[in-house]
Amino acid sequence: MSDVLEPQDDDIEECEADRAHRRRAAVVEVPPGAPWNAVEEAILSRRSIRKFKARQVPPHLVRRILEVARFSPSQGNCQPWSFVVIRDKAMIAEMEAYCTAVCKMMTAKMDYTNYRRGTFKRFVTQAKTRFLARFNRSALHPVPMSAMKLIAEGRFAVFHKAPTVILLLMDKNGVGTPEVDIGVVGTNIVTAAQSLGLGTCWVGFSKILGSNKALCEKLGATAPFEIVEAISLGYPIGNPTQHHIARQTHEIQWWEDGQKQVLY
Amino acid sequence: MSLPERKRRLDYIPVWDNPEEAVYHRVTVDLDVCDGCKLCTVVCPANVLELFGPKGELRARVREDFTGCMSCNNCYAVCAGQAISASAPYDFAGAYAQKRAGGFAFPRRF
Numbered sequence: 001m002s003d004v005l006e007p008q009d010d011d012i013e014e015c016e017a018d019r020a021h022r023r024r025a026a027v028v029e030v031p032p033g034a035p036w037n038a039v040e041e042a043i044l045s046r047r048s049i050r051k052f053k054a055r056q057v058p059p060h061l062v063r064r065i066l067e068v069a070r071f072s073p074s075q076g077n078c079q080p081w082s083f084v085v086i087r088d089k090a091m092i093a094e095m096e097a098y099c100t101a102v103c104k105m106m107t108a109k110m111d112y113t114n115y116r117r118g119t120f121k122r123f124v125t126q127a128k129t130r131f132l133a134r135f136n137r138s139a140l141h142p143v144p145m146s147a148m149k150l151i152a153e154g155r156f157a158v159f160h161k162a163p164t165v166i167l168l169l170m171d172k173n174g175v176g177t178p179e180v181d182i183g184v185v186g187t188n189i190v191t192a193a194q195s196l197g198l199g200t201c202w203v204g205f206s207k208i209l210g211s212n213k214a215l216c217e218k219l220g221a222t223a224p225f226e227i228v229e230a231i232s233l234g235y236p237i238g239n240p241t242q243h244h245i246a247r248q249t250h251e252i253q254w255w256e257d258g259q260k261q262v263l264y
Numbered sequence: 265m266s267l268p269e270r271k272r273r274l275d276y277i278p279v280w281d282n283p284e285e286a287v288y289h290r291v292t293v294d295l296d297v298c299d300g301c302k303l304c305t306v307v308c309p310a311n312v313l314e315l316f317g318p319k320g321e322l323r324a325r326v327r328e329d330f331t332g333c334m335s336c337n338n339c340y341a342v343c344a345g346q347a348i349s350a351s352a353p354y355d356f357a358g359a360y361a362q363k364r365a366g367g368f369a370f371p372r373r374f
Binding site: 240 | 277278279280285286303305306307309310311313331334335336337338340341342344346349353354356359360362363364366367368369370371373374
């Protein structure tokens with residue numbers, strides 16, 4: 001090991017020749033309205049892909065993406081992540097079956113839109129769900145609930161029938177807020193995959209797997225690690241990255257020279 | 265803001281299938297440009313789109329029994345002729361209302 005780390009003579013010479021140049025190259029001037037660079041382009045053209053070709057992703061690309069992800073920023077450099085790459089069809093099917101079963105159960109219990117208006121069942125379910133939503137607003141948002149209904153009805157696959165699924169495990173004992181670090185590492189995975197022509201989609205429903213202890217043990221999601229998110233990976237159907245799309249703009253409060261402006 | 269007002273705005277949990285409290289579906293299809301290639305129906309995450317019309321003249325449209333269009337614009341991204349797009353965000357009443365948003369825009373260069 002020590003042989004590898006010792007700097008070679010010619011390395012040192014090169015460093016010294018480079019030093020002055022490096023100091024000068026610190027500022028990159030970008031004029032207003034300059035075209036998008038490669039990173040921006042990858043971010044802008046990324047779509048969440050939910051339909052994949054059957055073709056498997058080559059293993060070296062998955063390694064390459066995870067290698068990039070390894071260099072994501074994290075709080076206190078604690079790197080509170082661990083990846084589980086699942087390319088085994090039987091394993092994905094098992095995960096899929098469990099998530100679908102739970103979604104079915106949850107839909108039956110919570111989704112009041114299943115019952116006709118005016119019925120007693122509808123009244124009770126609606127009151128219960130809207131009461132629970134006060135305490136867990138984001139989880140019981142209409143959008144995940146309607147996705148859950150689609151899954152329960154078999155119109156939608158949890159892991160999108162992707163050839164590769166990457167589970168993001170979080171070390172619960174990480175520094176600060178490790179959930180944020182998982183978000184950062186996942187974003188880098190998704191952007192790197194986009195730049196390699198692969199499609200990805202975040203699978204929030206993968207959290208359901210956490211309630212199945214046997215499956216968690218099988219997947220290596222044991223304490224202090226827990227499943228936080230999953231990313232399905234594969235080659236997209238169609239050409240979803242051919243043009244940019246319109247998205248919502250959000251308020252920007254811009255403080256400068258003692259004044260506040262609101263920009264969009 | 266008075267207390268009842270605040271409650272109404274911030275605490276109220278909307279009913280998902282009440283069109284007054286939950287607005288989905290702002291997808292528009294340009295039927296002249298649509299060539300019925302089916303890609304948007306395949307790509308839609310909320311399974312909101314379907315094909316209709318006679319064989320050979322298929323066109324895309326929004327299902328009648330939809331909920332859950334999340335204005336992701338995947339249909340626009342995948343459409344070669346740019347015939348379909350979500351033109352406005354979904355919006356809900358009360359706690360789930362879109363806040364501090366300023367409308368749709370394509371990527372702008374500054």
